[in-house]
Amino acid sequence: xxxxxxxxxxxxxxxxxxxxxxxxxxxxxxxxxxxxxxxxxxxxxxxxxxxxxxxxxxxxxxxxxxxxxxxxxxxxxxxxxxxxxxxxxxxxxxxxxxxxxxxxxxxxxxxxxxxxxxxxxxxxxxxxxxxxxxxxxxxxxxxxxxxxxxxxxxxxxxxxxxxxxxxxxxxxxxxxxxxxxxxxxxxxxxxxxxxxxxxxxxxxxxxxxxxxxxxxxxxxxxxxxxxxxxxxxxxxxxxxxxxxxxxxxxxxxxxxxxxxxxxxxxxxxxxxxxxxxxxxxxxxx
Amino acid sequence: xxxxxxxxxxxxxxxxxxxxxxxxxxxxxxxxxxxxxxxxxxxxxxxxxxxxxxxxxxxxxxxxxxxxxxxxxxxxxxxxxxxxxxxxxxxxxxxxxxxxxxxxxxxxxxxxxxxxxxxxxxxxxxxxxxxxxxxxxxxxxxxxxxxxxxxxxxxxxxxxxxxxxxxxxxxxxxxxxxxxxxxxxxxxxxxxxxxxxxxxxxxxxxxxxxxxxxxxxxxxxxxxxxxxxxxxxxxxxxxxxxxxxxxxxxxxxxxxxxxxxxxxxxxxxxxxxxxxxxxxxxxxxxxxxxxxxxxxxxx
Amino acid sequence: xxxxxxxxxxxxxxxxxxxxxxxxxxxxxxxxxxxxxxxxxxxxxxxxxxxxxxxxxxxxxxxxxxxxxxxxxxxxxxxxxxxxxxxxxxxxxxxxxxxxxxxxxxxxxxxxxxxxxxxxxxxxxxxxxxxxxxxxxxxxxxxxxxxxxxxxxxxxxxxxxxxxxxxxxxxxxxxxxxxxxxxxxxxxxxxxxxxxxxxxxxxxxxxxxxxxxxxxxxxxxxxxxxxxxxxxxxxxxxxxxxxxxxxxxxxxxxxxxxxxxxxxxxxxxxxxxxxxxxxxxxxxxxxxxxxxxxxxxxxxxxxxxxxxxxxxxxxxxxxxxxxxxxxxxxxxxxxxxxxxxxxxxxxxxxxxxxxxxxxxxxxxxxxxxxxxxxxxxxxxxxxxxxxxxxx
Numbered sequence: 001x002x003x004x005x006x007x008x009x010x011x012x013x014x015x016x017x018x019x020x021x022x023x024x025x026x027x028x029x030x031x032x033x034x035x036x037x038x039x040x041x042x043x044x045x046x047x048x049x050x051x052x053x054x055x056x057x058x059x060x061x062x063x064x065x066x067x068x069x070x071x072x073x074x075x076x077x078x079x080x081x082x083x084x085x086x087x088x089x090x091x092x093x094x095x096x097x098x099x100x101x102x103x104x105x106x107x108x109x110x111x112x113x114x115x116x117x118x119x120x121x122x123x124x125x126x127x128x129x130x131x132x133x134x135x136x137x138x139x140x141x142x143x144x145x146x147x148x149x150x151x152x153x154x155x156x157x158x159x160x161x162x163x164x165x166x167x168x169x170x171x172x173x174x175x176x177x178x179x180x181x182x183x184x185x186x187x188x189x190x191x192x193x194x195x196x197x198x199x200x201x202x203x204x205x206x207x208x209x210x211x212x213x214x215x216x217x218x219x220x221x222x223x224x225x226x227x228x229x230x231x232x233x234x235x236x237x238x239x240x241x242x243x244x245x246x247x248x249x250x251x252x253x254x255x256x257x258x259x260x261x262x263x264x265x266x267x268x269x270x271x272x273x274x275x276x277x278x279x280x281x282x283x284x285x
Numbered sequence: 286x287x288x289x290x291x292x293x294x295x296x297x298x299x300x301x302x303x304x305x306x307x308x309x310x311x312x313x314x315x316x317x318x319x320x321x322x323x324x325x326x327x328x329x330x331x332x333x334x335x336x337x338x339x340x341x342x343x344x345x346x347x348x349x350x351x352x353x354x355x356x357x358x359x360x361x362x363x364x365x366x367x368x369x370x371x372x373x374x375x376x377x378x379x380x381x382x383x384x385x386x387x388x389x390x391x392x393x394x395x396x397x398x399x400x401x402x403x404x405x406x407x408x409x410x411x412x413x414x415x416x417x418x419x420x421x422x423x424x425x426x427x428x429x430x431x432x433x434x435x436x437x438x439x440x441x442x443x444x445x446x447x448x449x450x451x452x453x454x455x456x457x458x459x460x461x462x463x464x465x466x467x468x469x470x471x472x473x474x475x476x477x478x479x480x481x482x483x484x485x486x487x488x489x490x491x492x493x494x495x496x497x498x499x500x501x502x503x504x505x506x507x508x509x510x511x512x513x514x515x516x517x518x519x520x521x522x523x524x525x526x527x528x529x530x531x532x533x534x535x536x537x538x539x540x541x542x543x544x545x546x547x548x549x550x551x552x553x554x555x556x557x558x559x560x561x562x563x564x565x566x567x568x569x570x571x572x573x574x575x576x577x578x579x580x581x582x583x584x
Numbered sequence: 585x586x587x588x589x590x591x592x593x594x595x596x597x598x599x600x601x602x603x604x605x606x607x608x609x610x611x612x613x614x615x616x617x618x619x620x621x622x623x624x625x626x627x628x629x630x631x632x633x634x635x636x637x638x639x640x641x642x643x644x645x646x647x648x649x650x651x652x653x654x655x656x657x658x659x660x661x662x663x664x665x666x667x668x669x670x671x672x673x674x675x676x677x678x679x680x681x682x683x684x685x686x687x688x689x690x691x692x693x694x695x696x697x698x699x700x701x702x703x704x705x706x707x708x709x710x711x712x713x714x715x716x717x718x719x720x721x722x723x724x725x726x727x728x729x730x731x732x733x734x735x736x737x738x739x740x741x742x743x744x745x746x747x748x749x750x751x752x753x754x755x756x757x758x759x760x761x762x763x764x765x766x767x768x769x770x771x772x773x774x775x776x777x778x779x780x781x782x783x784x785x786x787x788x789x790x791x792x793x794x795x796x797x798x799x800x801x802x803x804x805x806x807x808x809x810x811x812x813x814x815x816x817x818x819x820x821x822x823x824x825x826x827x828x829x830x831x832x833x834x835x836x837x838x839x840x841x842x843x844x845x846x847x848x849x850x851x852x853x854x855x856x857x858x859x860x861x862x863x864x865x866x867x868x869x870x871x872x873x874x875x876x877x878x879x880x881x882x883x884x885x886x887x888x889x890x891x892x893x894x895x896x897x898x899x900x901x902x903x904x905x906x907x908x909x910x911x912x913x914x915x916x917x918x919x920x921x922x923x924x925x926x927x928x929x930x931x932x933x934x935x936x937x938x939x940x941x942x943x944x945x946x947x948x949x950x951x952x953x954x955x956x957x958x959x960x961x962x963x964x965x966x967x968x969x970x971x972x973x974x975x
Contacts, residue, residue: 010787083565092337094568096524097520097524097564098565100517100564101567104561105558107557109558111614115619116616116618116619118808120838120841124842127818129819136819136820138816210812223396230393255789256789265780270400270401271401273394274397277397278394280386280390281383306667309662309665310659310666313658317659415753502684503654503684503686504684509654509680546656549660550648550660
C-alpha cells in the first residue's frame with residue numbers, strides 16, 4: 001500500500017512539468033494553429049540558459065527561472081514574427097516542415113556550440129529530500145510541481161480575467177473570426193506563441209536541475225507534449241492537466257509494478273494514448 | 286512525365302556510367318536515395334487522402350525485420366514479399382482502427398503505433414533484441430549489384446503506383462477525401478475504403494523499401510529500423526520536393542538525401558545546422574516545393 | 585667534419601628510409617557516439633603528428649564521419665576504399681556500425697584496426713578475417729573485470745545483495761544474463777531491472793529496490809543517467825553501501841558535484857595515472873589541445889597510431905600485409921599498460937590487443953577520481969560503505 005501511494009506521489013510530481021510544457025504546446029496549437037515541432041527547443045533554450053548562468057556566474061536556478069521566462073518569450077516572439085507569420089496562411093504540411101527544419105537547426109546549433117555532453121546544474125539543494133511519514137519527496141521535483149501549478153493557475157487567471165486573455169481564448173475557439181477582433185489578432189498570436197515558448201523555457205530551467213541540459217533534451221518532451229495535447233483534445237487548454245496526470249501516473253505505475261517495466265514506459269505511454277484516441281473515435285461514431 | 290522517366294533512366298544506368306573512382310561511393314549513395322525516395326513516395330500516396338502518417342517508419346521497420354528474419358529460411362524474393370505483407374498487415378490494423386481520426390490525431394496515433402512496435406521489436410526474444418539482428422546479403426551475395434537493382438525495382442514500383450494514382454480516377458477519389466470528406470461522401474466516394482487502400486498500398490512499398498535496406502545494411506537494430514527520423518524524412522522529402530505528385534518526391538529525394546551526404550563529406554561538423562537552415566529557407570521562399578520553382582503544378 | 589658527414593649521411597639515409605602511408609579513419613563525429621569519436625580523433629592526430637615529426641614515416645590521415653549510423657558508415661567507408669584508395673583503416677568505435685562494416689571490410693580487404701566495438705556480435709562477424717586487429721577489450725572482458733571487483737566486495741566487505749539497473753539498449757543488455765548468473769555463483773542475491781536511458785526517471789524502480797535493501801546498487805547505462813540516479817537514490821531513501829556505475833563515460837563536471845562523492849565506476853584510463861607513457865601522453869595532449877581529456881578513447885586512438893607507425897617502420901614498407909606481420913609481433917608500452925596481440929579467449933579473434941587487465945575501478949573522492957581496485961593500481965583504499973549510506 002505504501003509502495004502504491006509513493007508511486008502515485010512520484011507520478012503526480014512528474015505530471016506538473018509535463019503539464020507545463022504541454023500547455024505551452026496547446027497554446028501555440030490551439031491559438032495560433034501551428035504545429036510547432038521546435039517547441040522542445042524552447043525548453044532546451046531555458047535549460048542551457050540556466051546552465052550557463054550557473055556555471056559562469058553562479059546564478060541559482062531559482063533566479064534563472066524568471067530570466068528564462070523572459071528570454072524564451074522574446075525568442076518565441078521573434079520566431080513568430082520572422083518565421084511563423086509568413087507561413088500562417090500556408091498549408092499545414094508546409095508549416096510542419098518549417099518548424100521541423102527549425103528544430104533540426106536549433107538542435108544542431110546547440111550541438112555545435114556546446115557539444116553533445118550533457119550539462120547539469122547542481123545547486124546545493126539538488127538532492128534534498130523531504131520525508132513525510134513513510135513517504136519521500138524530492139525537494140526539487142516538489143518545487144517544480146508547485147511552481148508549474150502556480151504558473152498554470154496564473155495563466156488560467158490571465159485567460160479568464162484579463163481582456164487580452166479573453167481575446168486569446170476567443171481566437172482559440174474560433175480562428176476564422178480574427179477579422180472581427182480587428183488589430184488584436186496579430187497581438188494575440190504573438191502573445192500566445194511567446195507565452196508558449198516562455199512556459200517551455202521555464203520548464204527547461206527545472207529540467208536542467210532534475211535531468212540535464214543537452215541538445216536533445218527538448219525532443220522527448222516535444223513528443224510527450226503532442227501526446228498529452230492529443231489526449232486532452234486540440235484547443236482544450238483545461239484538459240491538459242488531467243491528460244498530463246493520466247500519462248504521468250501510467251508511467252509511474254508501469255515502472256513500479258510491471259516486471260521489466262522500466263523499459264516499457266514509453267511504449268505504455270503511447271499505448272494509453274493510442275487507446276484513448278481510438279476510444280474517442282468509437283464514442284463519436 | 287518526362288522528368289520522371291529521365292530520373293528512372295539515370296538510376297537504371299548509373300552502374301554503367303563512367304564514374305571513375307567515385308563509382309562505388311555513388312552507387313551506395315544512390316541506393317539509399319532510391320530506398321528513401323520510394324519511402325517518400327509511399328508517404329505521399331497516403332498524404333493525398335489528407336492523412337498525415339507518422340507510421341511509415343513502422344512500415345519500413347516491419348518490412349526490414351520481416352525480411353531479415355525470413356531471409357535465412359526462404360529465398361530473397363519471397364522474404365521481401367513476406368516482409369512487405371507484414372507491413373501491409375500493420376497498415377490494415379492501424380487503418381481499421383484509426384482512419385476515422387482526423388489530421389493531427391491520426392498523425393499522433395500513427396506515431397504511437399510506431400513506438401509500440403519499436404518496443405516490441407526491442408523486447409520480443411526472436412528479434413535479436415537491443416543488440417540487433419544480422420541479415421544475410423541478397424541472393425547469398427552472388428551478385429554484387431543485387432541490392433542496387435532491388436532498390437531500383439522498389440522505386441520503379443513506387444513510381445508506378447504513384448503514377449497510377451495520379452492518372453486514374455483514383456486521383457479524384459483521393460483528392461476528394463483530402464479536401465472535404467463530407468463532400469466526398471455525398472459524391473459517393475467510399476472515404477474509409479479509399480484511405481485504407483492508400484495506406485495499405487503505401488505500406489507495401491514502405492515495407493519493400495525496408496526489406497532491401499536490411500539486406501544492404503546487413504544488420505538491423507530496433508532504433509534504426511523503427512526510427513522516428515526515418516518517418517520524418519519520409520514526409521520532409523515530398524513537402525520539400527512538391528506534394529501530391531510523382532516528380533516532386535523524386536526531385537526532393539535526390540536533392541535532400543544527396544545533399545545530406547554531400548554536406549556531411551564537405552562540411553563535416555555542423556552540417557546538420559546547414560541542412561536545417563536550408564529546410565527553413567526552402568519553406569519560406571519555395572512554398573510549393575522544388576516543383577514550384579520549376580513551374581510544376583501541385584495536384 | 586666527420587660528425588657533419590655522418591650527420592648528413594644519417595639524414596639522407598633516414599629520408600630515403602621514410603615510408604609514406606595514407607590511412608583512412610572512420611569514426612562517429614556526429615550522432616550519439618560523437619564525444620568518444622572526437623576524443624579518439626584527437627588522440628589519432630596527436631600520434632600522427634608525433635610519428636611524422638620523427639621522420640621515419642609519413643602518415644597522411646583521411647578522416648570520414650560514420651554518423652553512428654550504418655546507412656552513413658557504409659558509403660563513407662566505400663569512399664575511403666574506392667576514392668581515397670587507402671589500404672589501412674582505423675575505425676569501428678560503435679558496435680552496431682562496426683558490425684555493418686564487416687561485410688564491406690571483407691569485400692575490400694583493408695588492414696582494419698578496430699578502436700572500439702566491444703560487442704561479441706562483432707567478434708563473430710570478423711571471425712576468420714586475417715587483417716583484423718582488435719585493440720579494445722571485448723564485452724566479456726569488461727564483465728570479467730567487473731566480476732573480479734564484485735568478488736572482492738563479497739569476500740572482503742561482506743556484500744551479499746546487488747540490485748542492477750541496466751539500460752534496455754544494446755549496451756546495457758549485452759551482458760546482463762551473464763552478470764546475473766555469475767553473481768549468483770559468487771554468492772550474491774540479485775535483482776535486475778531495465779530502464780530507458782536518458783529518461784531521468786528512476787524513482788519507481790529505486791523505490792522498489794528500497795524494499796530489497798541491496799548492499800550494492802549497480803547501474804549499466806550512459807553518462808546522462810549518472811546524476812539522476814545519484815540524486816534520486818537519496819530522494820527515495822534508498823541507502824546502498826555502494827553505488828557502482830559502468831557507463832562508457834561520465835558526465836562533464838560530475839566530480840565537482842557533491843552527489844558524486846563515493847560513487848564507484850569502471851574505466852580504462854585516468855589522466856592522473858602515474859605510468860610513464862600515460863604521463864607523456866597527457867603532457868603532449870595538453871600541449872596540442874590545451875586541455876586534459878577524461879575520455880579513454882583519446883589514448884586508445886593515440887596507441888593505435890603509435891603502434892601502426894612502429895609497425896610501418898619495422899616493416900619498412902607500405903604494404904599492408906608486411907605491416908600486419910610487423911604489428912602482430914610487436915610489443916610496446918602504452919598509457920594502458922603493455923600492448924601485444926594474441927588470440928582472444930574465444931579464439932575467434934586472431935589479433936586481440938587489450939584484455940580485462942586495463943580496467944580499473946575508480947571512486948569519486950572529494951572532487952577527484954582515485955583508482956581503488958585492483959590493489960596494485962589503487963592509490964587509496966576503497967571507501968565502503970559510501971557516505972550515501974552513512975548519512
